[in-house]
Amino acid sequence: MMNPSQRILVTGATGFVGCHVIPELLAHGHQVHAVSRDREKAETMPWWGKVRYTVADIHNPDMDLVDACGLPDVLIHLAWPGLPNYDALSHYEDTFPADYQFIKRMVLAGVKQVLITGTCFEYGLQNGCLSEDMPTVPVTPYGLAKDTLRKSLEMLQKVHPFTLKWVRLFYLYGPGQNPKSxxxxxxxxxxxxxxxxxxxxxxxxRDYLPVEEAARRIVQVAGNPDCHGIINCCSGNxxxxxxxxxxxxxxxxxxxxxxxxxxxxxxxxxxxxxxxxx
Structure with a gap:
């Protein structure tokens, strides 16, 4: 069951996934507030002029995004710097703690539904068909950072209840992908x-999915109040x-x-x- 039009805040709006998610949200009639660090890049996006936009560094502890943007019904958090260098320690040392504090600030400000993109790198070196209920054994700083963020947010839920939708991405391809892919x-x-x-x-x-299909699924999960927990976003083929x-x-x-x-x-x-x- 899909909710009617919602107020949705999207971080990483100009990224590979974000630039496809926002048009999909608009197609479903949602009110979108896009956030990124680069206004000039945002102005080149096909969604420019159709959404509210705020330039912001979400990792700045003094940044009150709810005060700046209003309280959304759903936060779709796509931003994650440093890719595709999966071995950079900055994923675990810098991005993970800053991301956790950002999400916590949003939850404490009143956000009730949070969708975050995870990664198949959380599974580590496990072969075969990977299901959502399998244990995670990451072997890269990137996989460890994402996995630790998810587990930390699950702990946060016990103290400050909110709905967490963890959409675990596999391999995506399509317009706007990283030139190093x-x-x-x-x-x-x-x-x-x-x-x-x-x-x-x-x-x-490997498991490959067109980015447009991944965006469609992300929007579907975001709009479904009955969907929560870990969701593999993959082809299965x-x-x-x-x-x-x-x-x-x-x-x-x-x-x-x-x-x-x-x-x-x-x-x-x-x-x-x-x-x-x-």
Missing amino acids: LLSQLDAAVDRGNPVFRMSGGEQL PISIRRLVEEHIARRKARIELELGYYPYPEYEPMAFWGDER
């Missing part, structure tokens, strides 16, 4: 006319990296050869994993 690098190589694209052996299995790349080359009708095995397989990822879609 796999398909972005492939597109850049094709656009340059490179004859060869260097990559790993490509046999690892594993695909090899090699096949993903080959299909993308075919869609682009490009002529580029793959140099498989040039890069080693990442040590922070298992060889085969995908989400259990419910």
Whole structure:
């Protein structure tokens, strides 16, 4: 069951996921207040002029976002700096504690529903089909930071009740993705006319989802009062990296050869994993 129009505050509004979530929220008739640190970038977004906007550093302890933006029905928290460097200690040392304090301030100010995007990196090196009720064993600072944030907020719920919707993202692709991501690098190589694209052996299995579909699901979860806890945002269909790349080359009708095995397989990822879609 979806709630009617709600007042929704979105952090990370100009990020890869945020720039797709906001149009989806508007399409469902929600009142959106977007927040980011870069007003100039915000002004280039397709949603600019259709939402209320505030430039703010949400990690500033003196920033009262409720005072600045009003009390939302739902907070959708997408902001997270430092990606795709999953091994940076700043995820755990800086972002996690600042994020926790930000969410706590919002809850104490009266926010009753909070949706946060988690990550499949919380599962660590577990292979196979990953379900929401599995234990988390992160092996990267990024995965540890997200996992610790979720567990800390679950503790906060016991003292200051609120609804937590933890949408655990797997691998996303589509317009606006980080230029360091796999398909972005492939597109850049094709656009340059490179004859060869260097990559790993490509046999690892991953769970990929178009960012537009992820945005649709995030909005659906945000608007459903009966949906809470951990929700895997995934396709449920594993695909090899090699096949993903080959299909993308075919869609682009490009002529580029793959140099498989040039890069080693990442040590922070298992060889085969995908989400259990419910």
